[in-house]
Amino acid sequence: MPLTDDVTVRRRESRQAAASALRREQILDAAVEAFSDKGFNGTSIRDVAARAHLSHTGVLHHFPDKTALLEAVLDRAVHRAGDEFELDAGDGATFMRGFVALAARDASRGVDAPETRMFRMISAEALSPTHPAHGYMRRWYSEVRGHATAALKDLADRGLLRIPREDIPLAAGQIAGLRDGLDPQWLLDPDSVDLVAAVRDQLRRYADIGL
Amino acid sequence: MPLTDDVTVRRRESRQAAASALRREQILDAAVEAFSDKGFNGTSIRDVAARAHLSHTGVLHHFPDKTALLEAVLDRAVHRAGDEFELDAGDGATFMRGFVALAARDASRGVDAPETRMFRMISAEALSPTHPAHGYMRRWYSEVRGHATAALKDLADRGLLRIPREDIPLAAGQIAGLRDGLDPQWLLDPDSVDLVAAVRDQLRRYADIGL
DNA sequence: GTCTATAGCGAGATAGAC
DNA sequence: GTCTATCTCGCTATAGAC
Numbered sequence: 001m002p003l004t005d006d007v008t009v010r011r012r013e014s015r016q017a018a019a020s021a022l023r024r025e026q027i028l029d030a031a032v033e034a035f036s037d038k039g040f041n042g043t044s045i046r047d048v049a050a051r052a053h054l055s056h057t058g059v060l061h062h063f064p065d066k067t068a069l070l071e072a073v074l075d076r077a078v079h080r081a082g083d084e085f086e087l088d089a090g091d092g093a094t095f096m097r098g099f100v101a102l103a104a105r106d107a108s109r110g111v112d113a114p115e116t117r118m119f120r121m122i123s124a125e126a127l128s129p130t131h132p133a134h135g136y137m138r139r140w141y142s143e144v145r146g147h148a149t150a151a152l153k154d155l156a157d158r159g160l161l162r163i164p165r166e167d168i169p170l171a172a173g174q175i176a177g178l179r180d181g182l183d184p185q186w187l188l189d190p191d192s193v194d195l196v197a198a199v200r201d202q203l204r205r206y207a208d209i210g211l
Numbered sequence: 212m213p214l215t216d217d218v219t220v221r222r223r224e225s226r227q228a229a230a231s232a233l234r235r236e237q238i239l240d241a242a243v244e245a246f247s248d249k250g251f252n253g254t255s256i257r258d259v260a261a262r263a264h265l266s267h268t269g270v271l272h273h274f275p276d277k278t279a280l281l282e283a284v285l286d287r288a289v290h291r292a293g294d295e296f297e298l299d300a301g302d303g304a305t306f307m308r309g310f311v312a313l314a315a316r317d318a319s320r321g322v323d324a325p326e327t328r329m330f331r332m333i334s335a336e337a338l339s340p341t342h343p344a345h346g347y348m349r350r351w352y353s354e355v356r357g358h359a360t361a362a363l364k365d366l367a368d369r370g371l372l373r374i375p376r377e378d379i380p381l382a383a384g385q386i387a388g389l390r391d392g393l394d395p396q397w398l399l400d401p402d403s404v405d406l407v408a409a410v411r412d413q414l415r416r417y418a419d420i421g422l
Numbered sequence: 423g424t425c426t427a428t429a430g431c432g433a434g435a436t437a438g439a440c
Numbered sequence: 441g442t443c444t445a446t447c448t449c450g451c452t453a454t455a456g457a458c
Contacts, residue, residue: 016423019423020423023423037339037341038252038339038341039250039252039335039336039339041249041250041252041253042250042252042253042336044450044451044452045451045452045453046450046451046452054423054424054425055424055425055426056451056452056453057424057425057426057453057454058423058424058425060452060453060454061423061424062423065452065453066452117338117339120335120338121335121336121338121339123335123395124250124331124332124334124335124336124395125250125253125332125335127328127331127332127395127398127399128248128249128250128328128332130248130249134399137395137399138399138400141395141396141399141400141403142400142403145396145403167412170405170408170409170412173393173396173403173404173405173409174392174393174409174412174413176392176396177391177392177393177395177396178388178392179392180388180391180392180395181385181387181388181389181390181391181392181393182384182385182388182392184334184335184338184348184352184388184391185352185356185384185387185388187338188338188345188348188349188352189349189352189353192352192353192356192384193384194381194384197381198381198384198385201378201381201385202385205416227441230441231441234441255432255433255434256433256434256435257432257433257434265441265442265443266442266443266444267433267434267435268435268436268442268443268444269441269442269443271434271435271436272441272442273441276434276435277434
């Protein structure tokens, strides 16, 4: 009889894998916090490590380098939002309501929640072609415009669009930039802008649905 | 008779002062370029120095530290824009036309002009309360909202406002964020968004003036 | 899986020569 | 006004012990 049978080994391995996954999540949480404060350029691996209560080499054990950490952070954020709000259904009313719900979620979290700030920081830094998230952000904006375009076309087909059909590309860009425009003001001075009201008001101008 | 009389001294001093002012401008140009590429956090004084063709201590001779350099860059940019476009006249139509003209200037400069990118970078970084431009940006957004509010009220008084008067604060925030929303998309992919058309289209929805 | 130690580099800023 | 030299610090990343 062996000292450790197969079942025991497998149990231990899965327990370790779970612990490792948890650690990864903790590191990602810490990274979001750090990125939200100083951006990607301004954040050091050591800073992330300190927030996650381990050494910087501990972080590098889970993520090979700083760029991999950034990619994991962005992937997690986008997948979470995609799961929570159906912005890609193609249904116009669902898109509009999802967009408002997204703003409402952020507003209820408050200005100190790191996710919103992080996204603002990274998306600005990523304008530089040399930034590791440059391609990511290009794709992301294009995707959002695509979803908005599909939603507006769907509304046009149902006779609910308040703007000329040929203005749909223009409107898609405006919608894709709505959060970018309002978030900075809201983050700097929450009382200066009613995030949800401003988003809803703008979307109402495009579509004749009870928002 | 002295070796150097007063007039000679004064001439030399003013020549040196002019040369020094020119050098400062060159350094500021280099700084705008560098900040537009890597932001404030990601830019080193040595990088700015290399672009201006002098050593990093040469830069520090003209600006005591990195923060002073940032402040000088922002001051120059804001004063230049203020001189060129009358957004603070209080006259609604002038504000609206100036806002479109500003977008048109940026569009005509193209995506490779550093000014627009720089402003996007810095304004995002400055969301962090510890960023040296944090207070600056807070004031700036507040100022833009103030100008927009005054403009919209003026239009309301003239019977040219297309939205309810009580929605003016909402609209002021939307207008102040208009460029923030559109610039990133335009910078990442110039063909994806018609900057001027999108700005004009949005402003037309607020005011019944021939834009 | 996490650590200490260290390599190797680049940063901001100062001192002092010319 | 610009330079070289230097101080001091913090960074990314690797090697190797436990």
